[in-house]
Amino acid sequence: MTLFLVVIPLTFWGQGFMKVGSHPQDSTVTFNPFVDDITQRIPPLEDLIDSAIIHSPLLRSQDADISIWKYKVKTARREWMQNFYIDGLLQNDVWDALTNNKTNYGDNNTILSYQNNNRALASISLRLPMDDIWDRRNRIKTATKEVEKAMAVKDNEIVELRKLIIIQYNQLIVNQRILKIANDNVIANALQKEMGDKEFLNGQTTLYELAYINEMYRKAVTDFEQARNEFYNAYMILQEIAGIKFNVINKID
Numbered sequence: 001m002t003l004f005l006v007v008i009p010l011t012f013w014g015q016g017f018m019k020v021g022s023h024p025q026d027s028t029v030t031f032n033p034f035v036d037d038i039t040q041r042i043p044p045l046e047d048l049i050d051s052a053i054i055h056s057p058l059l060r061s062q063d064a065d066i067s068i069w070k071y072k073v074k075t076a077r078r079e080w081m082q083n084f085y086i087d088g089l090l091q092n093d094v095w096d097a098l099t100n101n102k103t104n105y106g107d108n109n110t111i112l113s114y115q116n117n118n119r120a121l122a123s124i125s126l127r128l129p130m131d132d133i134w135d136r137r138n139r140i141k142t143a144t145k146e147v148e149k150a151m152a153v154k155d156n157e158i159v160e161l162r163k164l165i166i167i168q169y170n171q172l173i174v175n176q177r178i179l180k181i182a183n184d185n186v187i188a189n190a191l192q193k194e195m196g197d198k199e200f201l202n203g204q205t206t207l208y209e210l211a212y213i214n215e216m217y218r219k220a221v222t223d224f225e226q227a228r229n230e231f232y233n234a235y236m237i238l239q240e241i242a243g244i245k246f247n248v249i250n251k252i253d
Helices: 002-011 045-055 057-083 130-201 207-242
Strands: 084-102 108-126
Touching (some): 045 130, 045 207, 057 130, 130 207
Antiparallel strands (some): 084 108
């Protein structure tokens, strides 16, 4: 019964993992965290950093801010055009005229004349408020500096994201090493517990010594469960930050 408990940690497995270079592997091969190296089953560190930068919602938001301020720079450069005004007028005039002329022969000639005139008038005016003249350059400079500020913020966020990936990547490595140690400790204490049970049944050890052995075994199992949970959490967090799924560990029993 004791040996069966030792085998339980070995059910920590996954399928469809990725090796260095992100080449798909045989999905029938499982990942054993007590034997395999996790760094050989996930993309290299630099690839994880590149992926995190591409998939970062915060960086996409910063890119949008940069674009907005670039548009504002263009708007500030074109604001002088709002002081130009174009006015137009289209007028249609109609005149009717009735004239009565008498010829030399005594005849009266009545003439009805009609005239239709269309007139189109256009004018361009320019008004330059003094504050627009003096402050235009400042508005352009302000918008330009906002672009530079947004770009600097983005660069700083990339640095912070790189640091976060590096820390989490190394944390995953450390957590696997701790998990391996915890697993070995469970195995050693399980064997010690089995021997203690036999010696107690044969009268070769005291109840106090048996209780101590059992306590050490329970502590080893508890430490193992904690180490396994921390390893799995570090693995999942690294996936979230990088924005990709490694498909190394799909299940923990």
